[in-house]
Amino acid sequence: MTELAARALDGIGLLDSLTAAEREALGRTCRWRRYASGEQIIDRSSDSRDVFFVIGGAVRVVIYSLSGREIALDDITAGGVFGELAALDGSPRSASVMAIGETTVAAMTADQFLRVLREHPDVALALMRRLATVIRVSGARILDLSTLGANNRVHADLLALCRAAEVTREGHARIRPIPVHSDIAARVSTTRETVARVLNDLSRQGIVRRDADALVVLDVERLRDLVEEVRGE
Amino acid sequence: MTELAARALDGIGLLDSLTAAEREALGRTCRWRRYASGEQIIDRSSDSRDVFFVIGGAVRVVIYSLSGREIALDDITAGGVFGELAALDGSPRSASVMAIGETTVAAMTADQFLRVLREHPDVALALMRRLATVIRVSGARILDLSTLGANNRVHADLLALCRAAEVTREGHARIRPIPVHSDIAARVSTTRETVARVLNDLSRQGIVRRDADALVVLDVERLRDLVEEVRGE
Incomplete structure (x- = not known):
C-alpha cells in the first residue's frame, strides 16, 4: 500500500474520532476502486452490502420511478460515506449510486463496518447523527412535496x-x-x-x-x- | 416504584438486548407520564431533548405546512421510541408528537440515552437499524410524491x-x-x-x-x- 493510500481514510468525517493508526489499519481492509463520471457504483438490484467511503470526487444517490424517471436524493462528496443502510439492516439497496466526475472510493464489507461501529462508540454516534440529518432533510422534502x-x-x-x-x-x-x-x-x-x-x-x-x-x-x-x-x- | 413500573421497559424493542436488571435500572432514570388522546407530547418548538419510550397506547408524529396543514409522518405504538433525533444531534425538534388514545410514555434525558448507546453497542445498532428503516420509508414516500x-x-x-x-x-x-x-x-x-x-x-x-x-x-x-x-x- 502506498503512503497515499495509507492516509486516504484521514479525510472521512465519520472516522474523525479514530487515531491515524486505526484509520490506516482500516484502510488496509478496504478495496479501492476508481470510477469514471456517470459510472454506476451501486446498482439498486445488486445484493452487495458493502459500505463506501468517498476518497475523491463525488457521487449521486438516485431512486427511479416505475417509468424510469430519476429522482436525485443526495450528492455525497469527498469525505462522505454511502451504502450504509444495507450494511446496517441487511436489506436490499434502497437506491442506486453513480459517480459524478472521476471518483475514488474505498469499499468496506458490512461485517467489518459493523465491527467498527461496535468497537468505536464515537463512530457509531457520528453515524447516528448523520442518519438523523438524512431523516430531517427527508422530512422537509416530504413537507415540500405534499404542499406542491x-x-x-x-x-x-x-x-x-x-x-x-x-x-x-x-x-x-x-x-x-x-x-x-x-x-x-x-x-x-x-x-x-x-x-x-x-x-x-x-x-x-x-x-x-x-x-x-x-x-x-x-x-x-x-x-x-x-x-x-x-x-x- | 411499583413492580409494574420496574418491568415496564421490558416491551421496548430497542432495549431487547439488555438484561431485565439493566432495563429495570434504566426505568428508574425515566420520568413517567400519561397523556389523554390528542394531547401534545412534543411541541415542535420546544427545546427539550428527551427520548420517549411508548409504554402503552400510541403516538402520531406530525409536521405542519406553513398554512397549518398537518402531515402525518408516522404512528408509533407500544414498544416503540420517539424523539431520538434531537437527543442524537442536539438540534431542534423536527416534528410534533401527540397521543392517539390514552398513552403512557417513559422520558429519558438525552445524556442518559447517549450513555446507553455508548455502553451497549447492541442497542446502538438496533437504533441505527431503526433509523435506516425510517430513511427507506421516507425515500419511498418522496418517490411517490415526486411522480404524483x-x-x-x-x-x-x-x-x-x-x-x-x-x-x-x-x-x-x-x-x-x-x-x-x-x-x-x-x-x-x-x-x-x-x-x-x-x-x-x-x-x-x-x-x-x-x-x-x-x-x-x-x-x-x-x-x-x-x-x-x-x-x-
Missing part, C-alpha cells in the same frame, strides 16, 4: 393560458383579459387565496408581471420548468 | 370537464364528446401515455367508464378527493 399539488396545478393552468395568448417580440405571453383568481381556482380545485399566493410568488420571481390590461408571463420557459419539475411519469 | 404531479393534474382536468358535463339522475357526469388524450396532455403539460395510464387506473378503480359516446365519471366525489388529497395550501 395546488401550486403545480396553478402553474399548469397559467401555462395553458399562455398557449392561447398573444406572444410579443420579446417572447412574453400577454394573457388578456387578466384571469380572475376565482376562475383559475375553480378550474384547478383550489382556493382563491392559493391562486393569489402562487401569482405573488411568480411575480416576486420575475416570471409574471401584472399590466393594466394583461397578465404578462415574462418567462414562459421557467414556468414550463416549474410545471414539469413535478411532472411525474 | 402529472397524475394529479390529469385528475384536476377531468374534474373541470365534469363541471361542464351533463349530470345524470344517478349523479354520473357524462363528458361528451370523449376527450382526446392528447388534448388533456397538452392542457396539463404531460404525455399522452400518462393520460392513458391515469384514465386506465381510474377505470380500474370504478371512478370512470368509457361509453360509446361519452366518458362517464361515475364517482365525482372520489375524483374530487383524489385531486384534493394533494391539494396543498
Whole structure:
C-alpha cells in the first residue's frame, strides 16, 4: 500500500474520532476502486452490502420511478460515506449510486463496518447523527412535496393560458383579459387565496408581471420548468 | 416504584438486548407520564431533548405546512421510541408528537440515552437499524410524491370537464364528446401515455367508464378527493 493510500481514510468525517493508526489499519481492509463520471457504483438490484467511503470526487444517490424517471436524493462528496443502510439492516439497496466526475472510493464489507461501529462508540454516534440529518432533510422534502399539488396545478393552468395568448417580440405571453383568481381556482380545485399566493410568488420571481390590461408571463420557459419539475411519469 | 413500573421497559424493542436488571435500572432514570388522546407530547418548538419510550397506547408524529396543514409522518405504538433525533444531534425538534388514545410514555434525558448507546453497542445498532428503516420509508414516500404531479393534474382536468358535463339522475357526469388524450396532455403539460395510464387506473378503480359516446365519471366525489388529497395550501 502506498503512503497515499495509507492516509486516504484521514479525510472521512465519520472516522474523525479514530487515531491515524486505526484509520490506516482500516484502510488496509478496504478495496479501492476508481470510477469514471456517470459510472454506476451501486446498482439498486445488486445484493452487495458493502459500505463506501468517498476518497475523491463525488457521487449521486438516485431512486427511479416505475417509468424510469430519476429522482436525485443526495450528492455525497469527498469525505462522505454511502451504502450504509444495507450494511446496517441487511436489506436490499434502497437506491442506486453513480459517480459524478472521476471518483475514488474505498469499499468496506458490512461485517467489518459493523465491527467498527461496535468497537468505536464515537463512530457509531457520528453515524447516528448523520442518519438523523438524512431523516430531517427527508422530512422537509416530504413537507415540500405534499404542499406542491395546488401550486403545480396553478402553474399548469397559467401555462395553458399562455398557449392561447398573444406572444410579443420579446417572447412574453400577454394573457388578456387578466384571469380572475376565482376562475383559475375553480378550474384547478383550489382556493382563491392559493391562486393569489402562487401569482405573488411568480411575480416576486420575475416570471409574471401584472399590466393594466394583461397578465404578462415574462418567462414562459421557467414556468414550463416549474410545471414539469413535478411532472411525474 | 411499583413492580409494574420496574418491568415496564421490558416491551421496548430497542432495549431487547439488555438484561431485565439493566432495563429495570434504566426505568428508574425515566420520568413517567400519561397523556389523554390528542394531547401534545412534543411541541415542535420546544427545546427539550428527551427520548420517549411508548409504554402503552400510541403516538402520531406530525409536521405542519406553513398554512397549518398537518402531515402525518408516522404512528408509533407500544414498544416503540420517539424523539431520538434531537437527543442524537442536539438540534431542534423536527416534528410534533401527540397521543392517539390514552398513552403512557417513559422520558429519558438525552445524556442518559447517549450513555446507553455508548455502553451497549447492541442497542446502538438496533437504533441505527431503526433509523435506516425510517430513511427507506421516507425515500419511498418522496418517490411517490415526486411522480404524483402529472397524475394529479390529469385528475384536476377531468374534474373541470365534469363541471361542464351533463349530470345524470344517478349523479354520473357524462363528458361528451370523449376527450382526446392528447388534448388533456397538452392542457396539463404531460404525455399522452400518462393520460392513458391515469384514465386506465381510474377505470380500474370504478371512478370512470368509457361509453360509446361519452366518458362517464361515475364517482365525482372520489375524483374530487383524489385531486384534493394533494391539494396543498
